[in-house]
Amino acid sequence: MTISWTKESYFEQVWSFVRQVPEGKVVTYGQIAQTLPDPPVPDTGEMVSAARLVGSAMAASPADVPWHRVINAQGRVSNRADAAKQLELLEAEGLCFVHGRIDLPEHLWHDTNQIAPPKQHQLF
DNA sequence: CGCTTGACCGGAA
């Protein structure tokens, strides 16, 4: 059986992914959710909900995980209490913030041999 | 065991 994919399992995967994120790079919750090899949900729809699980995982992420490199699909930091702090950390890593926003595809990091770059074109 | 909240996403008003 298998199973399981308990929260521990999923969280581990999320943390593992985030830990691989190099400096100056960022990943979105949805990106992680879609990249994970064994998502909790089969595929009823999209990774929309899975992204939320990623957020939960981040909430419990240990100090080994650069949670500050994880941002939302909007190219901005999440609505967390230390959002400003996260911004500092990110810009300190060489990220170019524009209006509190960054070029997602520009700094988006993707794991090699997993998925292809989203190549999402921004629409102002 | 049930309701509320959440570090989300995407689309529509």
Place this chain on the structure above:
DNA sequence: ATTCCGGCCAAGC
């Protein structure tokens, strides 16, 4: 640009 709504799942109370 902002605000609201629906969706999906898990953790917390």
